[in-house]
Amino acid sequence: MATAALRVGICGFFLECNRWAPVTTRAMFGAALDMAGDVLQAELAREQPRTLPDTAGFVAQMNQLGPWQPVALRMAAAQPGGPAEHAFFEELVSDIEARLRAAAPLDAVFISSHGAALTTESDDPDGELFARIRAIVGPQVPVVAVLDLHTNVSQRMTDALSAFVAYRCNPHTDLRERGEEVARHLHALIANGPGVVERVRLPLVPPATAQLVAPGTPYAELIALGQTHVGGAILNVSLCGGFALADCEKCGFSVVVTAQGGDRAAARSLALDLAQTVWQQRDRFVSRLTPVDEAVRAALDAGAPGGAPLILADVADNPGAGGGGNTVLLLQSLLAAGAQGVLLGVFTDAALAQEANALGVGANFIARFNRDQRDDLFAQPCQYPARVLALSDGRFVGRRGMVKGSQHEMGPSALLDLGGVRVAVISKRQQLLDPAQLDVLGVDLASVRTLVVKSRGHFRAAFDEFAPRERILEVDGPGLTTPNLKTLPWTRMPRPVFPIDDDANWSP
Numbered sequence: 001m002a003t004a005a006l007r008v009g010i011c012g013f014f015l016e017c018n019r020w021a022p023v024t025t026r027a028m029f030g031a032a033l034d035m036a037g038d039v040l041q042a043e044l045a046r047e048q049p050r051t052l053p054d055t056a057g058f059v060a061q062m063n064q065l066g067p068w069q070p071v072a073l074r075m076a077a078a079q080p081g082g083p084a085e086h087a088f089f090e091e092l093v094s095d096i097e098a099r100l101r102a103a104a105p106l107d108a109v110f111i112s113s114h115g116a117a118l119t120t121e122s123d124d125p126d127g128e129l130f131a132r133i134r135a136i137v138g139p140q141v142p143v144v145a146v147l148d149l150h151t152n153v154s155q156r157m158t159d160a161l162s163a164f165v166a167y168r169c170n171p172h173t174d175l176r177e178r179g180e181e182v183a184r185h186l187h188a189l190i191a192n193g194p195g196v197v198e199r200v201r202l203p204l205v206p207p208a209t210a211q212l213v214a215p216g217t218p219y220a221e222l223i224a225l226g227q228t229h230v231g232g233a234i235l236n237v238s239l240c241g242g243f244a245l246a247d248c249e250k251c252g253f254s255v256v257v258t259a260q261g262g263d264r265a266a267a268r269s270l271a272l273d274l275a276q277t278v279w280q281q282r283d284r285f286v287s288r289l290t291p292v293d294e295a296v297r298a299a300l301d302a303g304a305p306g307g308a309p310l311i312l313a314d315v316a317d318n319p320g321a322g323g324g325g326n327t328v329l330l331l332q333s334l335l336a337a338g339a340q341g342v343l344l345g346v347f348t349d350a351a352l353a354q355e356a357n358a359l360g361v362g363a364n365f366i367a368r369f370n371r372d373q374r375d376d377l378f379a380q381p382c383q384y385p386a387r388v389l390a391l392s393d394g395r396f397v398g399r400r401g402m403v404k405g406s407q408h409e410m411g412p413s414a415l416l417d418l419g420g421v422r423v424a425v426i427s428k429r430q431q432l433l434d435p436a437q438l439d440v441l442g443v444d445l446a447s448v449r450t451l452v453v454k455s456r457g458h459f460r461a462a463f464d465e466f467a468p469r470e471r472i473l474e475v476d477g478p479g480l481t482t483p484n485l486k487t488l489p490w491t492r493m494p495r496p497v498f499p500i501d502d503d504a505n506w507s508p
């Protein structure tokens with residue numbers, strides 16, 4: 001092998017799309033992450049780059065493996081939301097193409113991708129991006145990608161890639177490791193011949209609440225089973241639960257296998273075997289949600305003397321899957337029942353947060369929730385007398401779980417006391433991932449009996465200290481991200497599909 005430094009193009013497009021959420025605009029990417037050329041190049045050299053951790057892991061591992069040179073192309077990411085504005089996506093891909101041509105010849109390309117994006121005009125932008133990269137670099141150059149395990153995988157995506165590596169943890173705590181892994185695969189492919197990627201899609205769309213990776217869950221067991229087959233020709237086994245709420249043709253659980261040395265037969269046969277095992281276990285991928293009235297009774301018990309800490313996960317209003325973070329049914333129900341010791345967070349309402357910041361700590365006022373959300377079906381307005389307990393500019397550094405060690409902002413934020421229920425109101429839509437989001441508002445979690453989280457499951461990586469897993473109830477409330485899949489207005493999901501339809505069937 002030549003000792004010349006490998007030149008590897010670095011790019012990314014990272015967005016998880018909920019079909020029914022508002023369009024993700026160019027400005028939303030701009031506010032989250034959109035870097036190219038020299039700016040991205042400089043970012044890649046930093047200890048804690050603002051890119052996703054998979055890219056940092058890839059760069060660090062490549063540094064260890066030998067001489068190489070990263071060639072920064074472009075990378076864009078946004079909070080989970082609705083389909084991306086197509087004009088922005090087209091501009092992004094054209095820009096990546098132009099930069100690839102200018103940088104030619106490259107020895108490889110690395111892509112950081114979520115894999116469940118939509119645009120306002122395309123249901124497979126990830127496939128489009130990968131295919132257009134492949135068309136420029138030609139069939140011989142390795143193109144490797146790290147993807148979220150919630151990716152919806154198309155044939156177009158896998159045909160264009162030489163290695164496909166999905167996260168194995170949910171909550172997603174292994175991005176850096178997966179970036180390191182794909183760097184090793186890249187070196188293996190250069191040494192041992194072409195990478196091939198085979199995918200088998202099942203008519204199975206597990207709700208997000210049934211995709212937890214934790215001891216004893218079906219998803220954890222199947223992912224572990226997949227890893228027992230890695231070795232020899234098989235470089236990677238990815239079990240992708242998918243993201244049903246994208247409501248598109250490629251939705252479904254996908255088993256994706258990468259083989260080296262061009263061994264497509266080995267990849268295909270393993271993918272089929274594993275898919276069969278997943279399908280046999282499909283009944284385990286359903287989850288029981290707790291009705292709102294039952295959740296309120298549990299909160300009353302938790303708030304009574306001797307009650308143990310409780311977490312109510314408002315899984316149907318998860319900003320981490322495109323939800324608004326602003327439904328009020330649980331808030332209204334807890335207040336009506338006179339629940340005590342409740343903290344609800346983080347609730348997205350920029351107008352309310354700004355009003356509280358203008359009034360100042362100690363002010364008493366009428367808190368009007370969702371005054372600006374007339375177009376949002378699920379964000380019902382309501383109002384309560386409240387007192388401003390604390391204020392913050394919303395900047396925080398994660399201290400536990402998925403965002404540990406990285407800097408984030410929630411915009412102007414306020415802690416409001418509604419009597420028995422305190423609400424942490426923020427301006428920039430996001431889920432509750434880290435206790436630091438509450439620390440900056442002066443919350444002492446020891447004073448909380450019931451924590452209501454606007455998050456589906458990623459909070460679990462950080463709030464295990466507050467309450468054990470058996471004290472977490474996933475509540476069946478209203479919202480854009482309901483795991484109650486039978487209730488959604490599907491138009492593009494291929495049917496029948498389990499568990500929405502009872503007659504779904506599959507054979508290898």
Ligand SMILES: [Zn+2]
Nearest residue numbers: 148149150172
């Ligand atoms: Zn995910």
